[in-house]
Amino acid sequence: MTEKPRIFGAKYSVYVRIVRLVLAEKGVDYELLPVDVFAKGGPPFDYLDRHPFGRIPAFEHKGFSLYETSAVTRFVDEAFEGPKLQSSNIRERARCNQLMSIADNYVYPHLVWGIYVERVSKPRRGDITDEAKVAAAIPKARTCLKAISDLMGVNPWLAGKQLSLADLYVAPMLDYFLMVPEGGEMIQEYGNLEAWWSHVGVRRSMVSTSPV
Ligand SMILES: N[C@@H](CCC(=O)N[C@@H](CS)C(=O)NCC(=O)O)C(=O)O
Known part of the structure; x- marks a missing residue:
């Protein structure tokens, strides 16, 4: 075995x-x-x-x-065998690396810690939301969504023509952000991201790893 x-x-x-x-x-x-x-x-x-x-x-x-x-x-x-999640095209691979870095450095701190944790995790465990922290994170979250949307452009996936590590990096962060009303409203400003989420959010891998 x-x-x-x-x-x-x-x-x-x-x-x-x-x-x-x-x-x-x-x-x-x-x-x-x-x-x-x-x-x-x-x-x-x-x-x-x-x-x-x-x-x-x-x-x-x-x-x-x-x-x-x-x-x-x-x-x-x-x-491992299986579909390649890093493109053989060097520009797409660079874009994928760029998006992974954006997710680590900006999306995770602002969308997850600045907004989701404050709005969902803290109240769930009986703590009070720090509204000032949420208010400060909102414009930063918008910068994140705009940057990702601009980089994605008309591609079907975040880093180009194929599913890549970039999609699998951003998706769980966005999943938490979309549990907050502000997240659901904000994504509507970015049509390509909204369309991407409508098929990525329901992928079998996403459903089978759901944290809730
Ligand atoms: N740079 C790390 C980040 C991992 C990370 O921050 N994980 C969070 C959970 S999602 C954690 O362990 N947090 C514990 C802490 O902040 O003390 C990686 O890429 O794996």
């Missing part, structure tokens, strides 16, 4: 979901081993041996350990 890759993390995590999405799109079976970084007292002490920065996910396959989602997803794409 071939050894399954192992992901360490939690279903609620955007980054864990990105790795799960990539494995699902490649058609690779995997094990998800629970690690809750937000548990009281933090993750298990020995988890820091896998990920010295204490973030999720961490990844392992056949004795090869890796962390940082961009490295993990590129490795999975290259190491």
Whole structure:
């Protein structure tokens, strides 16, 4: 029996979901081993041996350990059979890398932490939304959607003519953002993104990795 890759993390995590999405799109079976970084007292002490920065996910396959989602997803794409999620066209590949970086540096902090966590996660656990933080994140979220929409242009996928890591990076972040009323309204300003979401949001990989 071939050894399954192992992901360490939690279903609620955007980054864990990105790795799960990539494995699902490649058609690779995997094990998800629970690690809750937000548990009281933090993750298990020995988890820091896998990920010295204490973030999720961490990844392992056949004795090869890796962390940082961009490295993990590129490795999975290259190491396993299945549809290629990085184009052989260098411009599309550069666009894909650009979008992954935009997702890491701007979409995740503003759409997920600045808005979703404040509007959904905090009230769910009985904490109060920081309205000033949401108000500050709204224009930044609009900049994110506009930038992604402009880069996508008339392409069917975010980075060009094929499904790529860029789509699988942005989708889980947008999924959380769209749970907030402001998110649902804002995406309507970007017709290409809205059309993209209407088929990406219902893909089997997205449905099977839903955090809710
Ligand atoms: N740069 C990391 C980011 C991963 C990350 O931030 N994961 C979040 C969960 S979605 C986390 O572990 N947060 C814990 C914390 O902020 O302490 C990667 O690409 O894997």
